[in-house]
Amino acid sequence: MTAFPLAILAEAGRQAPNWVSGYLVPLAYLVAAACFVLALKWLSAPATARRGVWIGELGMVLAIVGTLVGQGRLDYTWLVIALLAGALIGVPLAVFMPMTAVPQRTALSHAFGAAAAALVGSAHYLLNKPNIPLFDMIALMLEMLLGFLTFTGSLMAFGKLQEWLPGRPLTFRHQNAVNLSVLAAALGVGVVLVAWPGASYLFPVFVVLALAFGLMLIFPIGGADMPTVIALLNAYAGLSACLMGFVLHNKMLIVAGALDGSSGLILSIIMCKAMNRSFANVLFGAFGAVAKTGKEPDIYGGKVKSATAEEVAQLLADARRVVIVPGYGMAVAQAQHAVRELEVQLEQRGIEVEFAIHPVAGRMPGHMNVLLAEAEVPYDKLKDLDAINPTFHQTDVAVVIGANDVVNPLARTDPNSPIAGMPILDVDKARTVVVIKRSLSPGFAGIPNPLFAADNTLMFFNDGKAAVLELIAALKQV
Amino acid sequence: MDQEFTSDLFVFLLATLLGLEVIRRVSPLLHTPLMSLTNAISAISVVGAIVIAGQDYPPEQPYGRLAKVLGVAAVALAFSNVVGGYLITDRMLKMFRKRKGGP
Structure with a gap:
């Protein structure tokens, strides 16, 4: 009884000509495997990445057709139903899914x-x-x-x-x-x-x-x-x-x-x-399970300075170099298009603008890059941690939008902090830091951020998208 | 250890080492498309599902009907990743553009 499926397989193999299942199908599988390796190789840089997708698709077609042919006699009714169902689930999940x-x-x-x-x-x-x-x-x-x-x-x-x-x-x-x-x-x-x-x-x-x-x-x-x-x-x-x-x-x-x-x-x-x-x-570790430490007053106590859109716009207008630091908050506020508009406005004034992307900003690897690319920010302006950190001391204004733990200097200074030793974006080395945030609430690590109380930091309390739109409007008046 | 299993292990070892080398070079810019592309590639398990779903199981075959249902479901699930994975990867990559007239 247990030999049944094997017998069926063998029978199916006998139906197809020998050279098909013996040579052609294994060859198709071999080529498909090579396609998959090449797909990932070409994905390494944006210039060749789409070619990687195409060769990956070729490999997949070879593998599926090879299997259908190599198996010989198959019950196509149910296969077609299953494949159609798969396509019906897969296409909408790919085509209509917002990047956020x-x-x-x-x-x-x-x-x-x-x-x-x-x-x-x-x-x-x-x-x-x-x-x-x-x-x-x-x-x-x-x-x-x-x-x-x-x-x-x-x-x-x-x-x-x-x-x-x-x-x-x-x-x-x-x-x-x-x-x-x-x-x-x-x-x-x-x-x-x-x-x-x-x-x-x-x-x-x-x-x-x-x-x-x-x-x-x-x-x-x-x-x-x-x-x-x-x-x-x-x-x-x-x-x-x-x-x-x-x-x-x-x-x-x-x-x-x-x-x-x-x-x-x-x-x-x-x-x-x-x-x-x-x-x-x-x-x-159940990281972030503790909601509050109750330390906020000690760190912030009267040292937090808040600014208006006009003040921030003036600062930006006077800058030569601005670095924008996006975090998950930008995704939540759907602010990526507004951020792109701000970037264009600044560049039209001859200001150099770059983006600082922390590897864990957002909810998955590369999340921020995809959002900003969607908003048509050119990818050569998106800099990773190692590339951007040495440039902060030449930066006039760092604008932090919806990021918190990844710019928290406690990671460098407090060995007992839950984020101790975490590589952070050194925004505090910029001449001025503008933090766009709804409130002083802690980030996911549940700890206060001394950056918000630093001498060179201005808080701009608002929703991410609304704040950027206000900045754009204010910039036009400067 | 039987011959077939040993050669499978060799293939696994070499493919993993190759994968680690190739993927290490992928720019952090493209980590999201990388994940959706590898997800589409590993949906190659659709091949195994097709073999299970495509058989006619005689009524006396124990678990034949159940296997058919599981196989059909697996084909649909894996194929949705094949189609969706490639489409969304390409959609994302189309958005990555250099600045106009820039270096």
Whole structure:
């Protein structure tokens, strides 16, 4: 009975001419794998990046057509229905999605990819048990574990990013111990299933444990840690697809999954470094759970100076070099187009304008760059941390819009601060700093920011978009 | 360790090392498109889903019907990432422009 699917596969293979499934299809897979590598190579710079997308598409077409042809006799009715359904979900999610919503779209697509791998793994197990070789079984269980946990974890991240769920970390007593026991239980059941693949009554238990662990993993994650966690979920989804390659002995799947996995790994390392934190601290630290420290009066006590739009406009008009520092607040206020308009106004007056982009600004890696590119800011004005920091002492005005923790000098000065050692944008070295912010409320780290009380800082209290529009209007009067 | 598994491991190792080298060079400007492109690429798991969803399972095959349902769902989910991932990556990359007449 268990040989059934194998018999079907073999029969399907016999229907197609030998040279098709024997040579043409493996060759198509090989070329597809090469396309995927080239796609990522060309993505390295904006000038060649679109070519990367095209060759990636070519690889995908080769792989899918190769599979359809190589399998010979297939039940096309259901395949066509499934492919159409996929296209119907995928196209609107890509075409109509506003750029401010890209983080949640990404989380959703990680959920879909991981679910696909987990479902294929489940079907493979149910069809072939108990005659699954040891190594295949190990790969299969890992594929399903990562697939199911990434599915619910990514849905949870999606809910937080979409603000259907509270963005602050959800914590309870002994949370880490509980989470780790759920993971241990899932692994334990997994090991039993590897040893006795026929014990299929344990399979639903395994699935439920993996799904539960995914949710629990994301409960304690706050908004500021989303860039790291999205990158990590990206790596898990990729690894899950890669493990499917091990189960099906399909090397193209292994290559594509490994590329996705290494991309997620690199991005999460970059994000962790940009916050000076470890993976363990991000996952288990429940960062930002404390809302208030009550220290605000000591730091701010009467030293905060606020300015009007006219005063700030005058400062900007007199500047030679202005650096704009966007943060998540700019995305929330949808202020990117207004910011672009401000940049154009300043440049028409002969003022040099650049943008300082911190790696963890926003809710996913590269979030600010995409928003500003959407607003038609040329990409050569978007500077990363290392490029912009040495230029702040020659900058007349640094304008901070909706950023907080990434410009907090406590990271340099207070070794006991939760953000100690985090690389920050040295805006305080500019001659004048203008901070556009609704209030003095702390950022995600939950700590006050001495920058707001610094001698060279002016606070411009307003909503990000309204503030920039007021500045533009005031500039026209100067 | 069987031969097939060993060669799979070699491929995995080399692909990971290659991936780390290539992706390390991606400009931080493009980290969001990078994530959407790799997401589209890893949706290649649609290939495995097609094999499961495309079979006709005889009624006496245990779990045949369930496998079919899981396979069809997996094809739809993975293919939505294929289509959506490439479309949104291209949409984002189209927005990245240099300044006019600049260097």
